[in-house]
Amino acid sequence: MKKAVTLVIVVVMLLVCMTACQGPAAQESLAPGGEGGTEQASEPGSGGEEAAGNTGEGNVIKIAHCAPNQDGSQREFSDFIKANVDKINSENRGYTIEYTIFNAQLDQQTQIGQVEAAMVQGYDILIMFGVDSDGAAPVVKEAHDSGMIVVDICDMGHPEDVDLTVFGSNEELYADLRDEFLSDYLEKNPDVHLNTGVVYGGLNQLPQLPRGDRTVEFAEAHPDRMTILDTQPGEWYADKAMNIVEDWIQAYPELNYVSSANDEMTVGIVQALKGANKLDSTLVTSIDCTPDALDMIQKGEIACTIGVDQFDYASELIDCCIKLYQGEDLGDEYYVKKTWCVTQDNIEEYLQYQKDTRGSLA
Numbered sequence: 001m002k003k004a005v006t007l008v009i010v011v012v013m014l015l016v017c018m019t020a021c022q023g024p025a026a027q028e029s030l031a032p033g034g035e036g037g038t039e040q041a042s043e044p045g046s047g048g049e050e051a052a053g054n055t056g057e058g059n060v061i062k063i064a065h066c067a068p069n070q071d072g073s074q075r076e077f078s079d080f081i082k083a084n085v086d087k088i089n090s091e092n093r094g095y096t097i098e099y100t101i102f103n104a105q106l107d108q109q110t111q112i113g114q115v116e117a118a119m120v121q122g123y124d125i126l127i128m129f130g131v132d133s134d135g136a137a138p139v140v141k142e143a144h145d146s147g148m149i150v151v152d153i154c155d156m157g158h159p160e161d162v163d164l165t166v167f168g169s170n171e172e173l174y175a176d177l178r179d180e181f182l183s184d185y186l187e188k189n190p191d192v193h194l195n196t197g198v199v200y201g202g203l204n205q206l207p208q209l210p211r212g213d214r215t216v217e218f219a220e221a222h223p224d225r226m227t228i229l230d231t232q233p234g235e236w237y238a239d240k241a242m243n244i245v246e247d248w249i250q251a252y253p254e255l256n257y258v259s260s261a262n263d264e265m266t267v268g269i270v271q272a273l274k275g276a277n278k279l280d281s282t283l284v285t286s287i288d289c290t291p292d293a294l295d296m297i298q299k300g301e302i303a304c305t306i307g308v309d310q311f312d313y314a315s316e317l318i319d320c321c322i323k324l325y326q327g328e329d330l331g332d333e334y335y336v337k338k339t340w341c342v343t344q345d346n347i348e349e350y351l352q353y354q355k356d357t358r359g360s361l362a
Contacts, residue, residue, distance in 0.1 A: 175214035242268030
């Protein structure tokens, strides 16, 4: 009888791990002892198991980062987290960090399975960016109730089930800065009427909706200066945003402004405008402050990108995780300290800031 019970338990555990790894998801792990931010990709079916290089010395803090995808901005962000973890692990603080990325590739069921796998594998901290805020809520509650420290980085709207919400993007502040930019642009160009297409990200990621909604509201407040021609979700992908704008160029010859919800999509938007020889006559604004966007600003291809410095965000997020693990009370919310609206006028200042804060990583 005992053997039968043991066999049932083993089968259940295997099924949980297999469920977590179904679909095209990927996991990458940085364990203490690794060199220079080395990442180890887990084999399919491994469920994000502990990576090689764990020396076992001192206390090991296991952090699972459940991300919706690993597009340009998400990838850069996770790379900066790894760099900060690697630095901490080299400082002999009396603890080391094992950091694992679970990439859901925008599949809600995959992400649910990944959170379940993180619980089974004994992670201490869950950094959560839900594919769908409401859809992820039950499994996040389960993780929190199991004793995991849960850090919400997408404002899922269930503060009772997380230990801290870290706002790497203050969406209303982003929108305020873009409104200021547009107001200044219209003042400097009194004869321009902005015929606008708005490319949203994912419509099910509610906290990011102000990136598009506030553009629509700005147009409604300035009907004599701005008109919304169309709005479409680009799902954060460059190729989808490119296809959307290519269609708009055919449907709306008067298009002269595209508001983009993130820099990854902006790459595709710029390509579409270039292909139609409309880039020089079209204003493009973006969000995230990624290297691609900075390059496009330097080339004069887009007008601005708005966001926090991703290295600042990664550093402050990991600092919050460590403090929570050590029992420090950080309240309910934490905002990354500095937000930028980068334009051709201040890009050199921003690049110098990056050099000063990142050192060799700049």
